[in-house]
Amino acid sequence: MSEFCSNCYNSKDTMRDKIKTIAFDADDTLWVNxxxxxxxxxxxxxxxxxxxxxxxxxxxxxxxxxxxxxxxxxxxxxxxxxxxxxxxxxxxxxxxxxxxxxxxxxxxxxxQKPVEILDGVPTVLEQLSGKYRLVVATKGDLLDQQRKLKTSGLEQYFQHVEIMSDKKANDYSKLLKQLNCAPGNFLMLGNSVKSDVLPVLELEGYASHIPFHTTWMHEVHETEPVHPHFLKLNTISEILGHLD
Ligand SMILES: [Mg+2]
Known part of the structure; x- marks a missing residue:
């Protein structure tokens, strides 16, 4: 079962109410990397x-x-x-x-590896598209990420794709400005606590950690944050219970 952190003061309904833009990390969130x-x-x-x-x-x-x-x-x-x-x-x-x-x-x-979409991803995107603005926010080589997005068949769901050179609070701040989105209306979903969660919470945005079985040493962050805007999920499909 997914859960908000223990000191969370936001009910599911207020989150459903507030979120307008949902950004997805790509590698090991949408597909295997x-x-x-x-x-x-x-x-x-x-x-x-x-x-x-x-x-x-x-x-x-x-x-x-x-x-x-x-x-x-x-x-x-x-x-x-x-x-x-x-x-x-x-x-x-x-x-x-x-x-x-x-x-x-x-x-x-x-x-040139085939793009292997992770379980539940197409259903989640299908269910959320039209109700929220969906965005890809990922690091990696520009050409490689564009290739993966194209071959994934998921490109149609996203209104904006951002290939970022880094994912620090300042980088998210620039992205939010570009999207004309307040942090309180923004939810980031990803497999890295360090890159997808902490910097977004720092800006008072919403963030969700979806663990993947393999994490690069550089992205490892042992403890999960305690923050009212943090949502822990076991699988990407669980987000539908909070937003759909
Ligand atoms: Mg990732």
């Missing part, structure tokens, strides 16, 4: 298995990704460059020549 990164990472660790154990390769790759985030932003292309940099770092440049083309091939393969 993180497991594909982990699959590529496992293959990358196998490529480097004669140099270092997998856990150490993973650690160095993660540190490289975080160091590069401010330069590359989020998404697969930055991940590919970080894998190449990690390869160079671990082998000190002394590696078989075909490893770099192999890493590029793995990244390109990931960029």
């Amino acid at each position: 993180e497991p594909y990164f982990r699959e590529t990472e496992v293959k990358f660790c196998e490529l480097l298995s004669s140099y270092l154990p997998a856990d150490q390769v993973t650690k160095i790759l993660f540190e490289t990704e975080i160091k590069n985030l401010k330069l590359y932003g989020y998404g697969i292309k930055g991940f590919m460059l970080s894998m190449i940099e990690t390869l160079h770092h671990i082998t000190k440049g002394n590696h078989p020549a075909d490893l770099i083309p192999e890493i590029i091939r793995m990244g390109q393969e990931q960029l």
Whole structure:
């Protein structure tokens, strides 16, 4: 069962009353994403298995990704460059020549993965569209996210799509301004407490956490917030009980 946090003073009805715009995170909220990164990472660790154990390769790759985030932003292309940099770092440049083309091939393969829609998503969008303004608010590579949205068959439900370079309170603030939407009329749904929930609550918007089984280390936030505008859901379908 979904529930509002313990000190919540908003009834379901007031929320249903207030929300006008609903923004959906895309990766691991609308469709599968993180497991594909982990699959590529496992293959990358196998490529480097004669140099270092997998856990150490993973650690160095993660540190490289975080160091590069401010330069590359989020998404697969930055991940590919970080894998190449990690390869160079671990082998000190002394590696078989075909490893770099192999890493590029793995990244390109990931960029062409089929879009796997998560359970309940089409029904939720179908039910809410027409009653609320629906928006996509996601990080990631622009071209890749556009491709996924197009192939997903979900594009028709959204009145606005925002591919964001980051999801801090300031980024949401800009989005709300663009949408001409007050924070109190805005609900964000997503799988990351850190990126989809906390910054929206900071602006006094409404936010809902829908957990996904795999979360990138960088997005992990151990505790869930205590805030009257926070709504915890177990599945995306549960939002219909609060809004439909
Ligand atoms: Mg996500």
